Amino acid sequence: MENSIAFERATTLERTTFRSIREGREHTVMILGGSYAAIQIAHRLLKYARMYVQNLKVVMVWWSRILGSSMTSVSALATLQFPNPSFFEAVMRPSREAPALTRQQNTHLYWNMASVRAIIPGQTKDDDLFGNIARGFAQYATDSFVHIIGSVEGVDPNTKTVWIDYAPRHSLEVEIERGGGTGAVERHELKYDHLILCTGTRSTDPDMPWKNLGSTDETREQLHITQRKVEKAKHIVVAGGGATGVEVAAELAFEYAKASGDKRKEIVLATRGAHVLSGDSMSSKVEKELAKLGVKLMTNSTVEGKEFKDNKTYLTLRNGKTIETDLLLPTTGLIPNSEYLPERYKNSQGYVTVDEYFRVVGAPSVWAVGDIVSIPRASFVHTEKHATGVALNVENALRKKDPVRVKSMAVDPLAIALGRKRGAGRAGKVSLPSYAVYWAKGRNLGMSRMPSYLNGAPW
Secondary structure, three states: OHHHHHHHHHHHHHHHHOHHHHOOOOEEEEEEOOOHHHHHHHHHHHHOHHHOOOOEEEEEEEOOOOOOOOOOOOOOOOEEEOOOOOOOOOOOOEEEEOOOOOOOOOOEEEOHHHHHHHOOOOOOOHHHHEEEOHHHHOOOOOOOEEEEEOEEEEEEOOOOEEEEEEOOHHHHHHHHHOOOOOOOOEEEEEEOOEEEEOOOEEEOOOOOOOOOOOOHHHHHHHHHHHHHHHHHOOEEEEEOOOHHHHHHHHHHHHHHHOOOHHHOOEEEEEOOOOOHHHHOOOHHHHHHHHHHHOOEEEOOOOEEEEEEEOOEEEEEEOOOOEEEEOEEEEOOOEEEOOOOOOHHHEOOOOOEOEOOOOEEOOEEEEEEOOOOOOOOOOOHHHHHHHHHHHHHHHHHHHOOOOOOOOOOOOOOEEEEEEOOOEEEEEEOOEEEOHHHHHHHHHOOOOHHHHHHHHHOOOO
16 A cells, blocks of 8 residues: 555656656756766766756666667667655656566666676676666756656657657556566657767677677676676687777786686687778787787688587688687677667768767757767767767857867877786877876776766766
8 A cells, every 4th residue: 555655656746747848847958878978968067057057957868678669779668767766757648658668777887898808707896887877966956867767769859859668667666566577668758958869889799798788787697698608618709800809809818818727718819901900000019919918810800600509609701711619709890879860860870970069960959979979989088078078068058158169189099908917009199108008998997987977076
């Protein structure tokens, strides 16, 4: 009886909280995505823009997974997370019914840049990789921030509308209490004043934990599965000579290539070009470091097929050769999470096109930042810089001020962790010493920054 009363009260609060957004009683900035750029922008707006803009509400929408949704790879279960327990999730009048809900939720930031080390058993803890998003926003007024976990099914910049598949948290809790695993999902229409796209990219191979998967639980479980595969394998092929592939191979070799006894593993890095890192100025240096670690480098060797037989994986290379291995770890290929956006706002690869202010071309009140725009390339440091500019421009727009050109880094930096003791990098054309890259990145791959990132301390 008490639970029923609690759910009824919560539902009443749900339906009144977002009604103000639907009826335009607040200045609503909606952020799609919940990773590095989205969290930074949300904190900046709540700390600074809110001082000048009355009734500012920041709504962050992040994905989980809904079975049967139109977005098979990236769509979501829907519920809401609130930093203050007294502030319940908000539900709007559903525009139509949507698919049945699974019990998978995307509630945490995944510090995926450390995934290259996390695949090695015992090197990281889950708490160092996954941080609760909502808790970091508890410092702000409860009516200023809402974190929706839902599937973005469409965006119409002309009417400033976003369609989200959403399941009331309390109906899901009732189902769980009754022993069920699903709850009803509704589709809702959300209005915004400004929309910021931070939905990033996903790996072409859905079994690899280099990027966030359909839910926090799914990402964590896939990471654990990969750890178990790494532990059992004696021969591992890393496919892809980009930054991720190089770092994965280096981490594996540091741990296993020169180990003694049963712990020893052979690590192979296969790259399609003549050099790793697409022939970057530091390619030769990196290749020498990989050789010291014990990595066997195979150049001009694209993996074009694989066959699993008798507990072995047989890889077919572009040159016709076949390799027998215990484990293949592909690191190539990214797909932009932009299916919800009309085609006219994207290029032929699916990346969002933006102007010098990082406004989406043809959609003046929509902004985009991070890997989804890939300008100048996918990079944490570039994303941090661009997110600062986008947050300022959205604040300027809310204050009826002109936007400013979003600047990239003065030089294009590249830092590669080469195991747990060395690194290689450059700032533009200037080479960086190994110890500097190790100190800046290789020590813990940024994991020590996650708590402050979540609570907004750097900004």
